[in-house]
Structures are given as C-alpha cells and as structure tokens.
Amino acid sequence: MRFLFILFFLFNISLAVSQSNIAREHLSILTSDSLAGRGFTNDGQDKAADFIIEKLLQFNVKAGGENGFEQGLSYPVNTFPGTVQFSVENQNTIKIYGAGKDFLYHSASAPIKIKGEIQNISTSFSIPKRTKNQIFYIEKTKDNANEINELTQSFLFDSKAKGNLLIIQDSTKWSWFPSSKQSDNIVLYIKDPLKKGAEISASNEAEFISNFRSSNVIGKVSGERSDSIIMFSAHYDHLGQMGNAIFRGANDNASGVAMLLALAKYYGQNQPKFDIYFLFTTAEEIGLLGSYYFIENALFDLRKVKILVNLDMVGTGDEGITMVNAKKHNRYFNLIQELNDDRIVEIKARGEACNSDHCLFDRIGIPAVFIYTLGGKQSYHDIHDNGEDLSLEAFDELHDLIIESLKEY
Numbered sequence: 001m002r003f004l005f006i007l008f009f010l011f012n013i014s015l016a017v018s019q020s021n022i023a024r025e026h027l028s029i030l031t032s033d034s035l036a037g038r039g040f041t042n043d044g045q046d047k048a049a050d051f052i053i054e055k056l057l058q059f060n061v062k063a064g065g066e067n068g069f070e071q072g073l074s075y076p077v078n079t080f081p082g083t084v085q086f087s088v089e090n091q092n093t094i095k096i097y098g099a100g101k102d103f104l105y106h107s108a109s110a111p112i113k114i115k116g117e118i119q120n121i122s123t124s125f126s127i128p129k130r131t132k133n134q135i136f137y138i139e140k141t142k143d144n145a146n147e148i149n150e151l152t153q154s155f156l157f158d159s160k161a162k163g164n165l166l167i168i169q170d171s172t173k174w175s176w177f178p179s180s181k182q183s184d185n186i187v188l189y190i191k192d193p194l195k196k197g198a199e200i201s202a203s204n205e206a207e208f209i210s211n212f213r214s215s216n217v218i219g220k221v222s223g224e225r226s227d228s229i230i231m232f233s234a235h236y237d238h239l240g241q242m243g244n245a246i247f248r249g250a251n252d253n254a255s256g257v258a259m260l261l262a263l264a265k266y267y268g269q270n271q272p273k274f275d276i277y278f279l280f281t282t283a284e285e286i287g288l289l290g291s292y293y294f295i296e297n298a299l300f301d302l303r304k305v306k307i308l309v310n311l312d313m314v315g316t317g318d319e320g321i322t323m324v325n326a327k328k329h330n331r332y333f334n335l336i337q338e339l340n341d342d343r344i345v346e347i348k349a350r351g352e353a354c355n356s357d358h359c360l361f362d363r364i365g366i367p368a369v370f371i372y373t374l375g376g377k378q379s380y381h382d383i384h385d386n387g388e389d390l391s392l393e394a395f396d397e398l399h400d401l402i403i404e405s406l407k408e409y
Contacts, residue, residue: 039240064218082205317394
C-alpha cells in the first residue's frame with residue numbers, strides 16, 4: 001500500500017513538472033519575435049490565434065462555434081509598423097536613444113519626421129493657432145503630474161495646430177496602452193532630462209487602421225450534461241511593437257493563455273460533468289472589445305453559464321494569488337480557500353474591478369471571477385515583461401485548484 005502511495009505521489013510530481021515545462025514552451029512561442037507582441041503589425045495576432053487553434057485541436061478540443069474556432073471582429077487602432085527614432089545632438093556628438101527603454105511615443109501619436117531645437121514650456125501652455133513643426137519640452141514631476149496629463153491630451157488633439165512634437169521628460173515607470181485614435185500632434189516620453197535648447201531629431205511611421213481585423217478563439221469540450229456551462233477566458237492580444245521595441249506580454253497575458261491551454265489539455269482527456277468553453281479574447285488591451293463582441297454575438301445561451309473563471313497575469317505566484325469579485329462570489333472563493341491546503345502561500349479576496357474580461361460578463365449577471373498571481377518582477381505594459389524571470393511559482397497549484405474546485409462548484 002505504501003509503495004502504491006509513493007508511486008501516486010511521484011506521478012503527481014512528474015505531472016506538475018510537465019505542466020510547467022509545457023507552459024514555458026507555450027510562453028516561448030507566444031512571446032517570440034515572429035508574433036511581434038501579439039499586436040497590430042506583422043500579423044502578430046493572427047499567428048497567435050493560429051497557434052492556439054493548433055493546440056486546441058491537438059488537445060482534442062472542438063470548435064466552439066458552428067463556423068469554427070474563430071469569431072471575427074474589427075476595430076480602429078493606431079499602429080507603429082515602421083522605424084521609430086529619437087536622438088539628441090550636442091557639441092557635434094549624437095546620442096541615439098533606444099525605443100521602449102529610453103523613449104516612447106504616446107500611442108495616439110501621428111507620424112512625424114522632425115529636427116530642431118526644443119522650446120521649454122510650462123503646464124499652462126496652449127499651442128498657438130496654425131503652429132506647425134515645432135518642438136516643445138517639459139519635465140514631469142510629482143507636483144505637476146495631473147497638469148501634465150491634462151496638457152498631454154489637449155496637445156495631442158488640438159486640431160487648430162498639427163504636426164507639432166511635445167517631449168515629456170518622465171523618469172517614473174512607463175505603462176503603454178494602444179490607442180483607438182490618431183492625434184493631430186505627437187507626444188514623446190524620454191527618461192533623461194534634456195538641456196535647454198537641445199537639438200533633437202525624431203521620427204515615426206505611425207499608421208492608423210480604421211478597420212483592424214482580429215478574432216476571438218473559442219473551443220469547446222462536451223460534458224456529460226449540456227444543461228449548464230463552465231467558461232474559462234484569457235485574452236491573447238497584447239500591445240505589439242513600436243519600431244524594434246517589442247512588448248512581448250509574457251505575464252500579460254501569454255501566461256493566461258498557457259493556463260487555458262493546460263486546462264484544455266486536461267479536459268480534452270477527462271470529460272467534465274458540464275460543457276466547458278474556452279474563450280481566448282482579442283482586443284482586451286484596447287478596451288475589452290473582444291469580450292464585448294462575444295457577449296453581443298454569443299454562440300450559446302449565456303444563461304446556462306454557472307461561472308466564468310478569467311485568467312490574466314498568472315505567471316508568478318511567489319506571494320500567492322488574488323481573486324477579483326471574490327467578495328461578490330464568495331461561495332467560489334471559499335471553496336478555493338478550503339481546497340488550497342497551503343499549496344498556494346496566500347489567496348487574497350478583492351472586490352469588484354472592471355480590469356479584465358470577466359467584468360462585462362459579471363455586469364450582465366453571469367457569475368465571473370478574475371484570478372491573477374502575485375510577486376515576481378513587476379513588469380506591466382512595458383518591454384521588460386519578456387518572460388525571462390517569470391517564475392510560474394503557482395502555475396501547477398492554481399491549475400489543480402481550478403479543476404478541483406469546479407468539480408464541487
């Protein structure tokens with residue numbers, strides 16, 4: 001009997017290790033150069049969707065809709081498909097800055113190619129009418145942060161002047177988000193302060209796409225019963241790239257995709273009690289557009305959904321996990337807590353927050369929770385979320401807890 005227990009124990013350990021190893025393989029592909037940050041250039045999102053579908057088929061997961069795995073949609077987005085550049089000339093020497101690391105264009109910025117001397121301004125600055133091809137500069141501090149944010153918006157979309165550049169020196173952590181608009185003017189952030197009257201050169205080849213086409217990917221595993229449904233969701237899109245700066249989105253959210261694929265593999269081999277749907281959404285980063293489209297064009301009766309578990313940024317876990325909507329759906333949270341048995345160091349309860357794809361489902365009455373992990377490298381919406389230091393500390397434990405909890409829910 002003891003021998004059988006040891007064999008069972010060793011089997012579970014080897015299974016957990018293989019899950020993490022497979023997850024790392026998936027992360028490596030999803031964050032590779034060829035997928036270009038799963039954004040809006042070089043067919044990054046299409047390649048990611050194809051990879052997900054390939055894996056679902058491999059795991060014996062069927063298409064979630066009558067027309068296949070993909071649910072197409074389109075939306076506007078500003079993109080940076082070509083070269084971006086920023087340099088400073090000082091006493092016959094030129095310092096070339098690195099995109100994403102030393103400088104970053106605001107995501108709504110128009111295309112520009114400009115060279116000239118900077119003009120220092122204050123937060124009360126307003127662009128004079130018909131101003132064109134001028135370069136302005138201001139330093140952001142703790143005291144003027146709100147004013148700088150207001151200045152940024154007014155500068156970008158001031159239609160009485162076009163083609164001007166505002167350089168904002170900002171040494172705080174940058175978090176970049178895609179934009180569904182292209183502005184009349186351009187804002188650029190830099191880390192290092194510039195000297196008064198510095199000569200700069202800046203360019204980008206921004207391209208506005210009014211009808212960018214992408215798709216949700218939906219898979220299904222049929223259960224013993226079809227009167228109820230369990231849903232899993234994770235967004236596979238990320239920010240893409242700006243020039244040679246790739247926002248790889250390892251934790252956000254290649255890790256969530258890897259978790260859904262791990263769950264898809266399990267349920268493909270172990271028939272669940274109820275039908276299970278796996279929803280890999282697009283356009284989460286630009287405003288939850290993929291989940292909104294899915295709800296508006298549902299492929300099945302959403303009233304059957306018992307619960308939706310959304311997984312977004314689950315690549316760490318050194319400090320535990322957090323469940324959003326735990327206080328609202330405390331039966332599921334308490335179940336997870338009871339089953340944990342100290343496998344995950346801490347499980348924190350958080351209230352409602354509309355910060356990922358679970359939000360829109362919960363708003364229409366579908367019980368939905370959002371789980372993310374804690375700890376590790378604090379990289380978010382920047383070029384440093386590249387997967388190099390992603391621990392996957394709680395990956396296997398969370399995977400098992402989700403399966404165990406949904407058997408009892």
